[in-house]
Amino acid sequence: MTSYETILIDRKDRVGVITLNRPEALNALNLQVMHEVIAAATEFDRDPGIGCIVLTGSAKAFAAGADIKEMQPNSYMDVYLADWFTAWDRLAEIRTPTIAAVSGYALGGGCELAMICDIILAADTAKFGQPEIKLGVIPGIGGSQRLTRAVGKAKAMELCLTGRMMDAAEAERAGLVSRIVPAADLADEAISVATTIAGMSLPIAMMAKESVNRAFETTLAEGVRFERRVFHATFATADQKEGMAAFVEKRKPTFEHR
Numbered sequence: 001m002t003s004y005e006t007i008l009i010d011r012k013d014r015v016g017v018i019t020l021n022r023p024e025a026l027n028a029l030n031l032q033v034m035h036e037v038i039a040a041a042t043e044f045d046r047d048p049g050i051g052c053i054v055l056t057g058s059a060k061a062f063a064a065g066a067d068i069k070e071m072q073p074n075s076y077m078d079v080y081l082a083d084w085f086t087a088w089d090r091l092a093e094i095r096t097p098t099i100a101a102v103s104g105y106a107l108g109g110g111c112e113l114a115m116i117c118d119i120i121l122a123a124d125t126a127k128f129g130q131p132e133i134k135l136g137v138i139p140g141i142g143g144s145q146r147l148t149r150a151v152g153k154a155k156a157m158e159l160c161l162t163g164r165m166m167d168a169a170e171a172e173r174a175g176l177v178s179r180i181v182p183a184a185d186l187a188d189e190a191i192s193v194a195t196t197i198a199g200m201s202l203p204i205a206m207m208a209k210e211s212v213n214r215a216f217e218t219t220l221a222e223g224v225r226f227e228r229r230v231f232h233a234t235f236a237t238a239d240q241k242e243g244m245a246a247f248v249e250k251r252k253p254t255f256e257h258r
C-alpha cells in the first residue's frame, strides 16, 4: 500500500477504510488531500479483495470544505487552467460501493465529497451545508447538482443561498442520509454496513450501483430498460448460479465474485 500524508488507510477484511486526517484544518480538502483520496480509492477499487470502501473523518469534522487558505490567492486563470476540482469526478467513477461516514461538519466540499459517495451514514452530530456563498463563491464539486437531486429544489436553494447548516435529523428527513446513528457507534456501524455489502458478489454490487446511478442520468423508460439488460446480464455470472442454488438448497451462498 502506498503511504499518504493527509489520509489514513486501513483494511478490515474486504472493507477498505480511508480516513481524512488534517485535524489542524478540520480536514479541509486541499489539493494534496484530493490527490491522495483519489489515489487510495482507485487502489482499493482495483483490488478484487475489497468489496466496499468507507470514507470518514474525525469526530469534529468529516471535512469543513475545500481549503479556503489554499484557494484564496488564486486568480480566475489559475483555477481555470489547473481545472480546479475536476479531479474529484474520478471518485464518482469508482465502481466499488462507497460509504461516507459523517461525524461533525460536512460543509462545502466536505458535503460534496460525502454526496459523491453511494451512501451517507450520519452521526447524530453531523452538520451539512453549502456555505460557499458566504465566501463569495458557489459550490464547485457538484454541490448545486447532487444536493438538489438529493433533497429537492426548495431546500437545496435555501442551503446554497443562505449558507445555513442542516443537522443530521433534517438531513435524514430530507433524504440526504440513509440513517443516523449515535456518534460513538458511527465507525462500527459504517464497517458493519460495508461488511454486509462486501459479503455480496462484487460484480453484482457493481451492477446494482451502476443501475441506481443510471436513474440520475436518464429518463424512467431508458433507466428501466438499462436495469433490465443488466438484470439479464447477472445470469451470466457464477454468483447468480450460486446465489439461487444456495437459496433452493437452504444454505448460505459462497460468492466467488465472478
Ligand code: CO8
Pocket (backbone or CB within 6 Å): 024, 025, 026, 028, 029, 064, 065, 066, 067, 068, 069, 070, 079, 084, 085, 105, 107, 108, 109, 110, 131, 132, 135, 137, 138, 139, 140, 141
Ligand atoms: N479551509 C481551510 N482551513 C479551514 C477550513 C477550510 N475550509 N475550515 C476550517 N479551517 C481551519 C481554520 O482556519 C482553523 O485554523 P487555525 O486554527 O489555523 O485558524 C481550524 O481549521 C479550526 O477551525 P475553527 O477555529 O474555525 O473551528 P470552529 O470550531 O470555530 O468552526 C467551522 C468550525 C464552523 C466549520 C469553521 O471552521 C468554518 O466555518 N469553516 C469554513 C467552512 C466553509 O466555508 N467551507 C466551505 C469552503 S468552500 C468549498 O468547500 C467549495 C469551494 C468551491 C469553489 C470552487 C472554486 C474553483
